[in-house]
Amino acid sequence: MDVTARPEGADCRGVSEILSRVGDKWTIQVVVALRLGARRFNGLKREVGGISQQMLTRTLKVLERDGMIARTVHPSTPPQVEYTLTPLGHSLSETVRQLADWAAENRQNIEDHRLRYDADHA
């Protein structure tokens, strides 16, 4: 099914909801951290700098609910919980990387526009 065929799809809401996930400050950082392999809770907390454990908990729960990551509990003392990217999560990370590439390419350009805009509106 090609989205480009119809100008305004019925699932615009669903799409923009997913876009807002992508734009979320923590979601992407967690996904990126998991691209390299499985991580545990506090490992992620360390790797994703500046995140509170509550935000990490919430982010992980949302991602798990959406099927982007898998949560595996190894019953032991101390308890170990591993998070891994599902195929769907990997798929997302690839798509996001394209957007990130675009952002990296055009970052300087955008920055220049801002400086000029700010200068004109001083």
Added chain:
Amino acid sequence: MDVTARPEGADCRGVSEILSRVGDKWTIQVVVALRLGARRFNGLKREVGGISQQMLTRTLKVLERDGMIARTVHPSTPPQVEYTLTPLGHSLSETVRQLADWAAENRQNIEDHRLRYDADHA
């Protein structure tokens, strides 16, 4: 932990800032509306359903500052202000469309995961 210490960490802030723009509820809708051609303020307000004029004003200002859209004033009575997508804005819209395609393709999949997750955690 210093973000810049990580590989590719130099533009992480800039990139994630752009990602947050993409995830913004209104930004994308405005860009999409402008893909079809120039629009005026109240035209956009009508086309992007549910947006307040303050949010539209803010969104347009940010997009103009970033060089995504161009603002052209036709001095007349009543005043006419036209907004158009710049090449950079078009470029962004193309990249976002790829993400939107991904979202459309996987929306059902995600929805299924959610239903199952909610059922398990009932």
Added chain:
DNA sequence: CGGAATCCGAGCAGATACTG
């Protein structure tokens, strides 16, 4: 018509403390 300025309520994010 195309905005700018102000006020205000809701929701999200952080810090902290506690639990299995």
Added chain:
DNA sequence: CAGTATCTGCTCGGATTCCG
């Protein structure tokens, strides 16, 4: 270690009003 619970502040976004 891996969370949960609570409280709080603070930003976002909407409605309203006013200006050129």
